[in-house]
Amino acid sequence: MNYGEPWWISLIKAAILVNLVMLAFAYTTWLERKLLGRMQNRYGPNRAGPFGLLQPIADLIKLIRKESFFPVAARDGIYILAPVISLFTALAAFAVIPFGAGWQISHYHVNGEMANVSIGLILIFALGSVGVYGAIVGGWASESKYSLLGSMRTCAQLVSYEVSLALSVLGVVMMGQSLNLPAIVHKQGATIWFFIPQLAGMLVFFFAVIAETARPPFDLPEADTELVAGYHTEYGGMRWGLFQTAEYINMITLSALAVTLFFAGWHGPYAPLGPLWFLLKVFILVSFFIWIRASVPRLRYDQLMRFGWKVLLPVATINAVITALLVVWI
Amino acid sequence: MSPQPLDTVKGFAVTFRQLFKKPITQQYPEYKRPLYPRFRGRHRLHRHENGLEKCVGCSLCAAACPADCIRVVAAENTPDNRVSAGERYARIYEINMSRCIFCGYCELACPFDAITLGNEFELSEYSRDDLVYTKDMLLAEPIKRVPIQDPAIYDTPIPYYKEHS
Numbered sequence: 408m409n410y411g412e413p414w415w416i417s418l419i420k421a422a423i424l425v426n427l428v429m430l431a432f433a434y435t436t437w438l439e440r441k442l443l444g445r446m447q448n449r450y451g452p453n454r455a456g457p458f459g460l461l462q463p464i465a466d467l468i469k470l471i472r473k474e475s476f477f478p479v480a481a482r483d484g485i486y487i488l489a490p491v492i493s494l495f496t497a498l499a500a501f502a503v504i505p506f507g508a509g510w511q512i513s514h515y516h517v518n519g520e521m522a523n524v525s526i527g528l529i530l531i532f533a534l535g536s537v538g539v540y541g542a543i544v545g546g547w548a549s550e551s552k553y554s555l556l557g558s559m560r561t562c563a564q565l566v567s568y569e570v571s572l573a574l575s576v577l578g579v580v581m582m583g584q585s586l587n588l589p590a591i592v593h594k595q596g597a598t599i600w601f602f603i604p605q606l607a608g609m610l611v612f613f614f615a616v617i618a619e620t621a622r623p624p625f626d627l628p629e630a631d632t633e634l635v636a637g638y639h640t641e642y643g644g645m646r647w648g649l650f651q652t653a654e655y656i657n658m659i660t661l662s663a664l665a666v667t668l669f670f671a672g673w674h675g676p677y678a679p680l681g682p683l684w685f686l687l688k689v690f691i692l693v694s695f696f697i698w699i700r701a702s703v704p705r706l707r708y709d710q711l712m713r714f715g716w717k718v719l720l721p722v723a724t725i726n727a728v729i730t731a732l733l734v735v736w737i
Numbered sequence: 738m739s740p741q742p743l744d745t746v747k748g749f750a751v752t753f754r755q756l757f758k759k760p761i762t763q764q765y766p767e768y769k770r771p772l773y774p775r776f777r778g779r780h781r782l783h784r785h786e787n788g789l790e791k792c793v794g795c796s797l798c799a800a801a802c803p804a805d806c807i808r809v810v811a812a813e814n815t816p817d818n819r820v821s822a823g824e825r826y827a828r829i830y831e832i833n834m835s836r837c838i839f840c841g842y843c844e845l846a847c848p849f850d851a852i853t854l855g856n857e858f859e860l861s862e863y864s865r866d867d868l869v870y871t872k873d874m875l876l877a878e879p880i881k882r883v884p885i886q887d888p889a890i891y892d893t894p895i896p897y898y899k900e901h902s
């Protein structure tokens with residue numbers, strides 16, 4: 408396969424992809440509010456435009472026009488930098504996700520992913536770990552006890568669940584025999600979708616993703632009833648908006664990663680629709696996360712830690728060991 | 738994790754079922770739920786059939802008002818300027834709606850049934866000054882009408898709880 412594509416195609420693709428991800432984020436908030444509303448016998452947003460479809464734009468205008476509030480005690484440089492770090496890492500992680508098999512447009516070959524990195528999977532986890540700095544630094548720089556407690560919780564949770572997250576995909580890496588995401592998808596297209604042999608790994612991955620993106624029932628970092636809002640208590644306006652954007656884009660990215668690793672990316676059961684299959688699978692996963700939010704109450708902090716270290720980690724480890732043995736012997 | 742894993746799964750079924758039900762939200766400005774007939778809304782002043790005002794400016798309503806939001810200044814009726822049926826009439830009658838708590842004590846205190854609480858509740862204004870209602874405003878028919886339930890259903894002479902239970 409020819410991996411070389413001219414730099415200007417990459418540039419165009421990057422611009423399109425960033426905007427698509429931002430658009431997907433905007434309408435994920437809409438979908439979340441709509442679905443949550445219907446699951447609670449409410450309408451959800453329905454005033455701005457038909458079916459409330461202009462609601463994300465209205466929210467954006469409102470957030471941008473708000474006063475950019477600033478606590479006196481905050482360390483201003485890093486206080487402003489923290490949401491930027493969060494959003495940057497969230498957006499950058501999407502670069503290695505393959506959404507298609509690649510196309511031949513006139514005599515140029517266009518890859519199905521932004522950057523074909525041979526260790527794409529590790530890159531995503533690395534960017535996720537850097538993204539945690541956004542939460543830590545943001546909470547610490549705000550000089551508020553709620554923010555600091557929130558960011559402490561956030562670090563503890565993200566660091567503990569990152570272990571299970573990385574361990575749960577070991578099985579997939581061994582079966583795909585690569586850390587390159589397009590290669591893993593090709594392997595699944597040639598053999599079997601990995602969620603069937605890697606069911607345990609997939610379940611652990613799901614739980615870890617929910618915790619990693621701080622979605623209910625693992626939304627301890629911003630537990631509204633205990634902490635005011637967690638690490639972004641002292642943030643307002645679009646700075647707060649950047650944190651929210653990062654959170655939702657993380658959810659979309661990790662859903663896309665789950666689709667890539669366990670549900671064969673752009674492959675479908677029939678009809679080679681390519682990116683449409685990918686989009687459909689991501690949509691189903693995101694809806695599933697919203698459904699979980701509507702159905703399960705928040706865990707207590709000790710339950711969260713116990714679940715992470717005493718259930719997910721052993722299951723992920725055993726799964727990885729068994730997969731390794733099977734891969735070697737069969 | 739959870740002591741009842743099956744019940745957690747049942748919870749998913751419950752939320753999923755709600756997706757296909759019609760939301761119970763009433764879309765307010767488009768749909769106005771009919772009020773109960775005894776709903777206490779904006780005040781109204783009344784006239785006799787011959788056009789004379791019922792209010793005689795006795796200030797009993799102002800005395801009964803716990804929020805102290807009624808101001809009455811009375812004046813004598815004269816043969817060439819007869820406003821009310823009694824000896825005196827209310828030259829100034831003002832209710833400050835931003836203070837009123839809609840308790841209905843003014844209605845109870847009035848010896849001539851001159852003031853009653855109507856059904857209008859959409860009283861928002863852009864300025865506090867506009868919330869001081871003068872006598873002319875209170876005497877006039879309200880501009881915005883509000884749907885009211887059929888009084889025969891709810892407005893019984895004997896209260897419901899006295900006949901039942």
